[in-house]
Amino acid sequence: MDKILAxxxxxxxxxxxxxxxxxxxxxxxxxxxxxxxxxxxxDREGFTHLVxxxxxxxxxxxxxxxxxxxxxxxxxxxxxxxxxxxxxAATMESxxxxxxxxxxxxxxxxxxxxxxxxGSPRVDAEFILEGWIGPPPYRRDFDTLxxxxxxxxxxxxxxxxxxxxxxKHKLYPEKG
Amino acid sequence: xxxxxxxxxxxxELEPREVKTPDGQTITVDPLRDYFCEAxxxxxxxxYVKIVEDFFNWARSESLWILGFGTGCGAIExxxxxxxxxxxxxxxxxxxxxxxxxxxxxxSGYLSVKTLKRAIRSYEQMQSPKYVVGLGSxxxxxxxxxxxxxxxKRLDDYLPVDLYIAGCMPRPEALLKGFEDLKKIIRAGKAExxxxxxxxxxxxxxRQKAVIHDWDMPDYNW
Amino acid sequence: xxxxWIKVAYAxxxxxxxxxxxxxxxAVIQKMGARAGRRYGIRVYQNYIDLLKNYVLxxxxxxxxxxxxGPVFRLTGGIGLLLFVPTIYGSEMWANFSFSGDLIxxxxxxxxxxxxxxxxxxxxxxPLSALGVSRGLSQVTSAxxxxxxxxxxxxLQYQTLSVTxxxxxxxxxxxxxxxxxxxxxxxxxxxxFLGSMMRAPFDVVLAPQEIPIGPPTEFHSAYLALLQTNRNxxxxxxxxxxxNLFFGGAASWPVFGxxxxxxxxxxxxxxxxxxxxxxxxxxxxFLIWGVPLAIVGLYWV
Numbered sequence: 001m002d003k004i005l006a007x008x009x010x011x012x013x014x015x016x017x018x019x020x021x022x023x024x025x026x027x028x029x030x031x032x033x034x035x036x037x038x039x040x041x042x043d044r045e046g047f048t049h050l051v052x053x054x055x056x057x058x059x060x061x062x063x064x065x066x067x068x069x070x071x072x073x074x075x076x077x078x079x080x081x082x083x084x085x086x087x088x089a090a091t092m093e094s095x096x097x098x099x100x101x102x103x104x105x106x107x108x109x110x111x112x113x114x115x116x117x118x119g120s121p122r123v124d125a126e127f128i129l130e131g132w133i134g135p136p137p138y139r140r141d142f143d144t145l146x147x148x149x150x151x152x153x154x155x156x157x158x159x160x161x162x163x164x165x166x167x168k169h170k171l172y173p174e175k176g
Numbered sequence: 177x178x179x180x181x182x183x184x185x186x187x188x189e190l191e192p193r194e195v196k197t198p199d200g201q202t203i204t205v206d207p208l209r210d211y212f213c214e215a216x217x218x219x220x221x222x223x224y225v226k227i228v229e230d231f232f233n234w235a236r237s238e239s240l241w242i243l244g245f246g247t248g249c250g251a252i253e254x255x256x257x258x259x260x261x262x263x264x265x266x267x268x269x270x271x272x273x274x275x276x277x278x279x280x281x282x283x284s285g286y287l288s289v290k291t292l293k294r295a296i297r298s299y300e301q302m303q304s305p306k307y308v309v310g311l312g313s314x315x316x317x318x319x320x321x322x323x324x325x326x327x328x329k330r331l332d333d334y335l336p337v338d339l340y341i342a343g344c345m346p347r348p349e350a351l352l353k354g355f356e357d358l359k360k361i362i363r364a365g366k367a368e369x370x371x372x373x374x375x376x377x378x379x380x381x382x383r384q385k386a387v388i389h390d391w392d393m394p395d396y397n398w
Numbered sequence: 399x400x401x402x403w404i405k406v407a408y409a410x411x412x413x414x415x416x417x418x419x420x421x422x423x424x425a426v427i428q429k430m431g432a433r434a435g436r437r438y439g440i441r442v443y444q445n446y447i448d449l450l451k452n453y454v455l456x457x458x459x460x461x462x463x464x465x466x467x468g469p470v471f472r473l474t475g476g477i478g479l480l481l482f483v484p485t486i487y488g489s490e491m492w493a494n495f496s497f498s499g500d501l502i503x504x505x506x507x508x509x510x511x512x513x514x515x516x517x518x519x520x521x522x523x524x525p526l527s528a529l530g531v532s533r534g535l536s537q538v539t540s541a542x543x544x545x546x547x548x549x550x551x552x553x554l555q556y557q558t559l560s561v562t563x564x565x566x567x568x569x570x571x572x573x574x575x576x577x578x579x580x581x582x583x584x585x586x587x588x589x590x591f592l593g594s595m596m597r598a599p600f601d602v603v604l605a606p607q608e609i610p611i612g613p614p615t616e617f618h619s620a621y622l623a624l625l626q627t628n629r630n631x632x633x634x635x636x637x638x639x640x641x642n643l644f645f646g647g648a649a650s651w652p653v654f655g656x657x658x659x660x661x662x663x664x665x666x667x668x669x670x671x672x673x674x675x676x677x678x679x680x681x682x683x684f685l686i687w688g689v690p691l692a693i694v695g696l697y698w699v
Contacts, residue, residue, distance in 0.1 A: 129326065130290045131390030133182045137325050145323040152329045152387060155317040220456035232454045239444070239451040260436040268444055276618035279455070303618050304457040370456075 001025065001077055004045050008079075012037045023077040026067070031083045035093055038068060038081060042098060047072045047079060053095075053105035055113050059140040062087045064115060068095070085115065094120040112138040184390035212397040217374040220304050222365070229365065236279070236305060237362035238268040240355065243278035245298055248285025250311040253345045262348045267355060275301040280358075283335070285345065286314035286327045292334060293388050299335055300397055304370035309358060310340045311351070319344055333383045336369035409481050409494050413631070415651075416480060420630030421445045423659060427666045434670045445630065452623035461616070464517045469617060469624035471514020476632035479507040483638055486654060487565045487647040498560040504639055505549060508594070512538050533677045537600065540681040541593025544688030548587035551695040552643050555580055561639070565647035575646040583695025584644045588664070589688040591640060593680065595633060595662075597669035600680050637661045 005017060005025055012033045018026040029037055041047040047070035056065040068081040085092060094117040096103035104127075106117040111127040114136035126132070134151075135142050168175070192206040223229045246254065257264040258271070272278040275298045287295060299308065310331045313319030318329035331337050338361060341354040361367045373380060377396075385391050425442045432439030460466065482500045486492035516531040553559055555576070556567045568575050577584045593600045617625060637658045641647060645661070648654035675683060 128290070130293070131184055131388060133389050134325065142325075144325045147325045148318075148323050148329070151325070152318075153333055153383070154322070155330045158317050158322065160322075218457070232450075235447050235450040235454065239447045263432075263437045263439075265432065265440050266438045268441065268447060270448075274616070276616055277622055279451075303455050303459075305455070 001075070004077075004079070007045070008037065008040070011040060023075075024080070025078075026080040026082055028082040028084065031085060031092065034068070034081060034083050035095065035098075038070070038095060038098055041070055041079060041081075045072065046074050049073060050095075050099040050101055050105075051078065053102060053109070055109050055115060055138075057087070057113065057138065057140045059087075064090050064113065066092060066109075066115070090115040092117055094118065094123075096120045112136055114139065182389070184392070187392060190392055208394055212394045216396050217300070217304075217370075217377060219371045219374045222368075230363070233363050233365055237359040240267075240269045240280045240307075240358070241272045241278045242269060242280045242282055243275050243298060243302065244271045244273055245275075245281070245295070246284050247287050247291050247295060248312075248314065250282075250284030250314075250345045253311070253348055253351065254282060254284055256348045257351060262352065264352065264355070267352070269355060275299075276303065278302055279306045281306065281308045281335075282311060283308065283315050283331055283337075284311045286312075286319065286321050286324075287331065288326050289328065289387050290326075292328055292384070293393075296334065296384060297393065297397060305367065306370050307338045307358065307362070307367050308335050308369055309354060310337050311343075311346060313342060313344045316340050316342065328387060334380065334387075336372045336380075338367045338369050405495065408491050412485050412492060412494060413477060413480065416485075416634050417627065417631055419655065419658070420634045421449070423634070423662060424630055427662060430663075430666060431670050445626075449623055449626055452618075452626065453620055455619040458619040458621070465616075466621075468514050468517055469621045469628070471510065471517070472512075473624050473628045473631075475507050475510040475512075475514065476628040476635055478510065479504055480631060480635035480638065482507070483635070483642060484562050484565065484647075485638055486651065487562070487569075487642070487649050489649075493562065496560070496562055498558075498563075500561050501549065501553060501559045501564070504561065505546060508545075508636065508639075509538065509542060537677050537680055538594055540684040541590045541600070541688070543590070544586040544684060544692040545590030545594070547689065547692035548583040548590070548695055549643065551580060551583040551692065551699050552576055554696070555583075555699045561642050565642045568646040572646070576644040577646075580695055580698050582691050582698055586688050586692035586695055587640065587644060589684065589691070591636075591661075592665055592668055593684055593688075594636065595665040596629075597665045599669065599672040599675045601669070601674065633662060634658055 001023065005027070008014070008027060009017070012029050014027045014029045016028045020026060027037075049071040051069040051071045053066065053068050056067070058065060064085045064087055066083045066085065068083075069078055070081065071078050083092070090113070092115060094102070094106060096106065096117075096119075103121050103123070106115075106120045107123050107125065107127045109115045110117060110120075110123050111129060111132070117123050129137070134147050137144065137147075190207045192204060194202055195205050196202055223232065242254075246252075256262055257269070275281075279302060281295070281299050281302065283295060299306070308331075310316065314321055314327065315331040315337075318324070318327065321327045322329065328334065331340075339354060339358050341350055343350055346354070358367070381395055422442065422445075425440060425445050429439035429442070481494045482496060482503050484493040484496040512535060516535060552564060556564050558564060558567075564576075572578070638654075640661060641654075641657050645657060648657055
């Protein structure tokens, strides 16, 4: 694992490397190098399986973080490649030709986060939301309560209680 | 926050198209007209003689056939009903695989907008008299999904509900009690949801279309 | 042979008895299946309620003439099978419309219902109906093969095509039943019997709760009720044939009741004990086990 990381570091000088577990590490690299890094890991180091491709919305930093988690079956270890994208114009190179499953992940990210992957097959098609008329719902600045209240009719008379306080009051009424 | 101006084009497989038959003829297929039946639902009046209708209602109440269609997490509470521990069969309850043969639609838990569309189609394909039971708080007022962007909050806006079973989720015992209550409602002749649906058809459709933004089927499609 | 109108009344009475018998017996058998699974099971009169409910549903829709005819054909198959075969041996009253060539007619009627369903389900326009029907037809056909050969063996053995005469030849003690005079043919026919009773392990074609693509998918309300009626008549009618051909027939209604029940129990026991076959598995099963047995039965004669 150390050797793999050292070779990766040598070719693609990363900005940060996190060793989560002995068999799991995350490497943050430049967005432009992602394709070469993934190819390097897939073809030379044996990371043949794309476990997942997901995104994190760092609203305060104005960035999306994409994580490409790759798995090496022979050595039973994983490396996550992290890429930071600017939030306002989120576009990323597509990897559907390296792993066909990538296309599905990219479709989901396109729908849920609004990150574009030009060239990916059917990337603009609906993934799980049908007839969606709001902004991408997994972005953290999307107010889901406000959307739900404007889109759906609610039943009146609903109360919301803090569970901890409510149970305390129910179980130990003498303590107030 | 909503963008109501967004329009959804008809999916390509639903557009009218020319098809060449094996015989060499060319025919026009319009899926929305040819694959669905467009006639609006009718109100089916009960039999005039009360005692006969009561007898029929008794038969209906003792032979509830549930459509095997699980919409949310509640579907997992339905399965134990078939097992030796709860054994709903002894109450005349059966599961049927197709909406044509079922006459009880269980909305088991939260209902996302995407599933609502399928639930409406299933409901409309069922034969009258038909009943709807909402399971769990999610169908009553949204439950823990009250702020979700993609689940409906009141089931009775979209389908005529005969009975709600509260809980998150209701246990199988609660379901059995619910079935017994539903039987009482049916025997009292108050479970006329299918007729209510036909009478207030425009209102139901308006509310359904308010949340299903890409309506791509005829208004009534049994 | 002169036609007597009183026979019509007797035939209708037979039908009535058999229908009620079938309704009760299927419920009891279902209950036994449930008890094997440690459940209480359905109520004994549940089948009556289901039938009534389906007949009185308020709305129904149609997909054309053939769609109407599907259940009718199916029911015709059941009733025809019953009426052209002597139900009770030796009684003029319950011999119904049996005549000298009725064995061939019975063979035809066994298959008739499934063909009718094929037409009706095809008309319904449900794309999976055609699939379900072809699955059902292939299974029934392969189950029919050992049965048909066994029937030929029996016909050769007794040198007649009349069910009445075959029964007559089997009178005179248990040892003169075909079961003992030609065991191979009976074994093959019993395999075919299992296959066409639509119980596990051969019921994947129209498993009511699991596979929503069987032939009856689109049938509902009164159409479904017709099919249900047939499902109660047809097994009994079929068992009557088996009873007449292989198990010495029945000379009175109590004997009839016991023999039919025991024969039905065979398929119920097999169904409780074995899991389902897929269609291609069951086709292979019949061709590998059923047909050779039946041919051995043919040579035995």
